[in-house]
Amino acid sequence: MKIPELLAPAGNKEKAVVAMEYGADAIYLAGKAFGMRAKAGNFSADELKEVLELAKERGVKVYVTVNTYPRNEEMDQLPAYLQELEELEVDALIVADVGVFALARQYAPSIPVHLSTQANTVNYQAAKFWEELGFSRLVLARELSREEIARVRQETGLELEVFVHGAMCVAYSGRCLLSNVLAGRDANRGECAQSCRWRYAVVEEKRPGEYMPIEEDEGGTHIFNSKDLRLIEYIPDLVRMGVDSLKIEGRMKSAYYVATVVRAYRQALDLYAQDPAGYKLPPELLDELDKVSHRPYWAGFFAPTDAGIHRPSSAYIQTHEVVGVVESYDEARGEAVVGVRNRLPLGAEVEVMQPRASIVKAVISRLTRVEPEEELETAHANFKVRIPMEQVKPYSMLRMKVD
Template sequence: MQKKLNRPEVLAPAGTLEKLKVAIKYGADAVYIGGQAYGLRSRAGNFSFEEMAEGVAFAKAHHAKVYVAANMVTHEGNEKGAGEWFRTLRDIGISAVIVSDPALISICASEAPGLAIHLSTQASATNYETLQFWQKLGLERVVLAREVSMNELSEIRKHTDIEIEAFVHGAMCISYSGRCVLSNYMSLRDANRGGCSQSCRWKYDLYDLPFGQERKSIHGEIPEAFSMSAVDMSMIDHIPDMIENGVNSLKIEGRMKSIHYVSTVAMVYKKAIDAYLEGADVYEKVKQSLVDELWKVAQRELDTGFYYSTPDENKQLFGARRKIPEYKFVGEVVDYDAEAMVATIRQRNVIQEGDAIEFYGPGFRHVETIVQNLRLAENDEIIDRAPNPMTLLHIDVPFAVVPGDMIRKSGSGLINLYDKSTGVRKTVRAQA
């Protein structure tokens, strides 16, 4: 008898209320957000209680869930007020909190009963005994450490029935999950209390330091400045492994990314899940189009993290980029007049008459056209270039588009082809 496969949820980041709504519209089954306390993204657009309530109402109307990340490591006194805070989240209707610190877990469990607790990846859960430990304490889900291999994930699933959440796309930490203090040393900002300055992504130089002499940079003897940062993760090629091994939630990183990123990545992973559950052959037919779609958004180079091997130096970011997106996000549809065949769009980046653009929307809808009859929406004044973000514009569109559809400009990027062994770089313009 064929094994029945469970449908994993697509869990998308939502740094703002706008991103929350976009993520859900574009296929996310759940989103995770930050509140104004106890989180690890102090620079993200963290939610007030009022915004949380609006987000929860929107999510429920679309049969989705909202989780709140409260995954900081508490120092003495940081936990004060946590009980009331968790109770407020519960009463607002938050589906679960994502926590790593045992003190916050204990406070939430005792003072906000009924609010589900998920173990954060910051707690570094890497084996099934650890998952069993947290399950006995009443947690409903564990977010695996990003260092877990696919073989280990398979073994973990065989020995526990607790829900498993695993990262499938986004930034990787160069340090062990939840154990980095580089930012603390380099910028006096506590990475584990929401202040990470991402020191691993800075550019560093190498110096010769002869005793008693001035230091001398050896920059120039290496092709590019060095960074300790890992390339981003992408598991779009390996969705079958995630589903077959019983992962309950596929997590996308990026609460500080744009609505272009959130909409595209959520839509792609939703499409991948739907395709594989329809049939392995269906998934194989669409897989390359999904990969191509992901490369239309701004991101670093991509790899599979620790799932299939230990990353080597080729999975770190240094030297010239080998590939960059070929599209630029330029706007979103606000309205469409079917009779006049005119779209009202809210501009996000420079757009001009004659640009080749692509509209895309939920359900993996894509249509292309050329910008024609560009004009200001307020007075229909014809213009040849719109440089100011958030301006409302009119353009002629010979097919129906839907409010909320996004617009990209194609052929707007450069592809860098870089050979690290020779240090030779060739730059070519992307084709429109």
């Protein structure tokens, strides 16, 4: 039995390190160009080098997305970029366009190439075709059912990567012009404004400005709006099917989101690996996934239900929010040095979520600002503070219940 790798998004260096600390086997990220998720932060060559070194030390793989559909003039810039990635020895390229693939074979010949989900592979014949062409892995379209994935598995030797968690599109992943037309932001270049989640009304041609509501409920109508994907309950199926990689969506999501989701899936995978026959998903892992910002979850097309994809509100929900990230621990003083992310008052009850360790509870009994040194009643975002607590690991996240 092979346990699939856990693949996490890394929108910037902090998120990359957090993903590794919390148990990802591999991370995916983009350089400053050609990488979808244009607003995710992304990596310069130097930053990429740094992250690659950290990843190598930890045995974590790094995949670089080059999965936009570039136009002619952009193609001219690709060879130099691909050569740079070859020299950096990244573990794989994620590519959607066959022109980019051709250049990757020429300018980065030693790097395996994964076919991006943007290429929308939905059947085994297409999978075989990509395999013969030289791709080593297929990132399957999110629109496939469990049975369809199993058939692709039987028919090809390609590694298969499946999205298991995160936002979904109502269009075939990114193949949508809504955001481009309505906001001038191109989903095919990673700039989607999620226009599908907006609230829509009807306007009669001769009465501009008069919005006639189309109501599903008092919240309005969000006709294209999707729930979020969650497949943690299906880990045994995914392992048995022989899927190679479980992918978490979200290079735009926060470091706290990455930490929480990676940690939950890591725990589930490790528990399953220890005892497949006796495995049962601990319900607290489902609670964990509710502690990050999300829309109501469903199992996507993997295991569709009558409840369907549609979410009649664009609001996000979460039971907890992050208030600080532990930067270091001062053993002599028994204090954590914390970078504050959200308002943190004295006396607050917090949960401290640690990488690869249990969650501990703490009450904030003192808040000492580091610079200038002063005692605080309340710490605010971007403050650095010292907080007395039991020893905790760097990159631990302090979170508070949302009222």
